[in-house]
Amino acid sequence: MVEVSVSQRITSDDQLARLLQIGIVLEEVVEARAHHHYESLDAELDEEVETLLADAAEESAEHRARLEGLIEGLGVDSVPFDEIESLVDARYGRTQPDDFDGVLYDQLCNEETAYKFYDDLIEAIAGSDAEFSIDRAELLDTLEAIREEEAEGVSEVTEVMERR
Amino acid sequence: MNTADQYLKTIYVVQKQADGPASTGSIADALGVSPASANEMIGKLEERGLAEHEKYKGVRLTDDGIVKARDALQTYCIIERFLANVLAVEEFREEAHELEAVIDDTVAERLDTIIDRQPECPDCFDPETDACACLEVGAVPVEQD
Numbered sequence: 001m002v003e004v005s006v007s008q009r010i011t012s013d014d015q016l017a018r019l020l021q022i023g024i025v026l027e028e029v030v031e032a033r034a035h036h037h038y039e040s041l042d043a044e045l046d047e048e049v050e051t052l053l054a055d056a057a058e059e060s061a062e063h064r065a066r067l068e069g070l071i072e073g074l075g076v077d078s079v080p081f082d083e084i085e086s087l088v089d090a091r092y093g094r095t096q097p098d099d100f101d102g103v104l105y106d107q108l109c110n111e112e113t114a115y116k117f118y119d120d121l122i123e124a125i126a127g128s129d130a131e132f133s134i135d136r137a138e139l140l141d142t143l144e145a146i147r148e149e150e151a152e153g154v155s156e157v158t159e160v161m162e163r164r
Numbered sequence: 165m166n167t168a169d170q171y172l173k174t175i176y177v178v179q180k181q182a183d184g185p186a187s188t189g190s191i192a193d194a195l196g197v198s199p200a201s202a203n204e205m206i207g208k209l210e211e212r213g214l215a216e217h218e219k220y221k222g223v224r225l226t227d228d229g230i231v232k233a234r235d236a237l238q239t240y241c242i243i244e245r246f247l248a249n250v251l252a253v254e255e256f257r258e259e260a261h262e263l264e265a266v267i268d269d270t271v272a273e274r275l276d277t278i279i280d281r282q283p284e285c286p287d288c289f290d291p292e293t294d295a296c297a298c299l300e301v302g303a304v305p306v307e308q309d
Contacts, residue, residue, distance in 0.1 A: 015262055021251060022267070026274060079251065087250065087278040113274045117267075124266045 010128045016139075017076040019121055024067045024079050026117055030110040031060035031081075032088040037103045049103060052160060056107060056153065063114075063146050070142060073134040104161050111153035118147035165264045165272075169236040170195065171205050172214060175223055176233035177291045185222030237286040239272040240264055241296050246275045248299060257294045 010016050034057040038050060068078045122143050125136070132139065165173075174194045178186035192202035206223050209215040214229035225233055243264055247256040267275075282288055282298045290297040 010266070011262075015259075018247075018251075018253075018259060018263065019266060022246075022263075022271075022275070025246075025250065025278075026271065029274060029278060084250070084278065091278055091280075109270075109274070113270050117271045120266055120268055120271075 010124050011130050013074050013133055014076075016125070016130075016132055017071050017074045019124075020067050020071045020074075021076070021079050023117060023121070024064050024071075025084055026114055027060040027064040027067065028079070028081055028084040029088060030114060031057045031064070032085045033106065033110065034060065036088075037106070040103075048160060052156065053103070053107065056110070059149060059153065063149070066142055066146065070134060070139060074132070101161075101164075104157060104164075108154065108157045108161065111150055111157055115147060115150035115154060118143055118150060122147060165236055165239055165267065165269065167205065167265070168209065168212075168214075169232065169239075170264065171202075171209060172225065172229055172233035173236040173240060175206075175209075175215065175225055176230065176237060177289070179222075179224060181291050182222075185218050185224045187222040191223065234286055235269070237289055239267070239269050241286050241289055242272040242276045242279065242281065243267055244295055245279045245281060245299055249279055250275075 010019065034053045038053040038057065064081075071078060122140060125140060125143070171191070174191055175186050178190050178194060182190070188199050188202050188206065191206070192199045195202065206215060206217060209223075209229065210217055213226060214232060215223050215225050217223050240260060244256050244260040247253040247259050247263075253259055282296075285296065285298075288297045289295070
């Protein structure tokens with residue numbers, strides 16, 4: 001697609017920090033939703049789905065910690081997990097999937113959305129000549145590693161969905 | 165949101181405010197780009213059947229263009245609402261403009277799961293305040309004493 005540049009570049013530490021915060025919130029949403037799904041599966045135990053959700057929640061918590069490390073380097077506060085969790089709780093009833101297919105589909109959306117977010121973020125950083133107060137190479141390495149794990153997550157969920 | 169979507173959203177808001185075609189100048193002003201850049205993108209939107217240019221009058225979105233513009237405006241509202249209500253950003257309008265190009269629709273939809281948006285969105289968007297009229301934070305511009 002041909003684009004005229006309006007504002008596709010990241011120009012400052014503040015803007016970068018805000019985008020990393022959004023990444024943290026996305027991870028928090030994924031973690032909270034996976035946790036809810038995991039709990040809702042108690043009644044009808046399905047080991048494969050349960051393991052998948054537990055791994056997803058763990059991976060999101062780890063991504064969150066890595067993003068927090070980056071925004072700490074920019075001197076900005078993170079986003080408190082409890083607040084996001086209570087927002088997810090408040091809204092959860094309206095969006096809760098009611099079966100395994102729904103749970104897996106929701107998880108697929110989570111992973112795909114996160115992948116898309118990191119992909120766009122990496123592209124925007126790469127297209128920017130701004131100097132950040134954290135090391136650019138380290139920033140990109142971290143985000144690329146997280147993006148790779150999201151891509152793996154998409155394949156894992158897809159594989160389980162196709163097999164069932 | 166890609167650049168074409170940013171244009172569609174802007175043309176939609178401007179033509180609604182003008183209650184008629186949007187002039188190239190006002191579109192360029194609203195986006196902070198040169199009239200030449202605006203003309204180039206408007207041409208592309210025309211080729212895609214999303215807008216129609218009326219000589220000496222301005223640009224009008226087609227029905228398809230309006231559908232896409234409303235989706236883009238909704239994404240923009242999600243970003244504003246998310247910044248204002250979840251991250252407590254005071255200058256949420258400015259930041260939403262800065263970030264809209266980097267936030268994809270799918271990402272906005274995920275963020276939408278934790279904000280409380282009204283069903284009438286995006287009709288509640290108020291171009292005067294550049295924000296959703298239902299947004300409690302800063303919906304009314306702060307008046308100086």
